[in-house]
Amino acid sequence: MVRPHSHCRQFMSATFRVDVSKEQFIFSAAHFITFAGDICERIHGHNYGVRVSVEGPLDENRYVVDFIALRDAVLKQTQALDHHVILPRDHKEILVTQDETETTARFRERRWVFPNEDCIIMPVINTTAEEIARVIAENVREQTKEQFGKALSSIEVAVDENAGQWGVCKLPWNE
Numbered sequence: 001m002v003r004p005h006s007h008c009r010q011f012m013s014a015t016f017r018v019d020v021s022k023e024q025f026i027f028s029a030a031h032f033i034t035f036a037g038d039i040c041e042r043i044h045g046h047n048y049g050v051r052v053s054v055e056g057p058l059d060e061n062r063y064v065v066d067f068i069a070l071r072d073a074v075l076k077q078t079q080a081l082d083h084h085v086i087l088p089r090d091h092k093e094i095l096v097t098q099d100e101t102e103t104t105a106r107f108r109e110r111r112w113v114f115p116n117e118d119c120i121i122m123p124v125i126n127t128t129a130e131e132i133a134r135v136i137a138e139n140v141r142e143q144t145k146e147q148f149g150k151a152l153s154s155i156e157v158a159v160d161e162n163a164g165q166w167g168v169c170k171l172p173w174n175e
């Protein structure tokens with residue numbers, strides 16, 4: 001019988017993760033949320049920061065995943081959000097409609113109108129950092145699923161709204 005080296009035995013209980021957090025991921029976007037029931041913020045912007053982590057076993061390269069591939073997948077998502085207004089698709093009171101050219105958001109007597117191309121209507125209830133993190137996590141997972149395979153265990157996305165205020169979402173890799 002061939003015995004594993006002592007350092008291999010150590011690795012059997014190790015867990016591995018790749019994190020990518022790049023200055024290039026910063027995206028500037030406008031949004032407004034409701035909180036405390038019926039307070040609706042004024043529209044405002046953030047330079048959102050993003051960190052993405054993927055957990056799983058090491059592959060034949062001794063990678064969890066190639067962080068260049070992960071970086072590029074995240075960049076695709078953050079660039080798509082940059083310089084847009086992020087609006088919620090599923091909010092009960094912020095009602096978002098579109099015609100051929102314009103997107104209108106209404107909250108009670110207030111109304112905001114934007115060119116369609118300036119808007120991202122996100123499948124979220126409220127455009128909080130946590131919800132934006134979830135959507136980025138779902139999109140990056142979907143985008144890389146074939147490339148990264150099924151062995152991974154989770155993906156976590158953290159979105160920073162304001163220099164150290166992070167909303168974080170962790171999703172199982174396979175669901």
Ligand SMILES: Nc1nc2c(c(=O)[nH]1)N=C([C@H](O)[C@H](O)COP(=O)(O)OP(=O)(O)OP(=O)(O)O)CN2
Pocket residue numbers: 033041127128129130161162165167
């Ligand atoms: N857990 C969360 N809490 C809060 C979120 C969030 O997404 N998740 N979001 C907000 C608001 O969007 C708020 O606008 C946060 O912006 P920020 O600029 O940080 O708030 P301030 O009013 O303190 O702005 P300053 O520029 O720092 O004065 C609130 N909470």
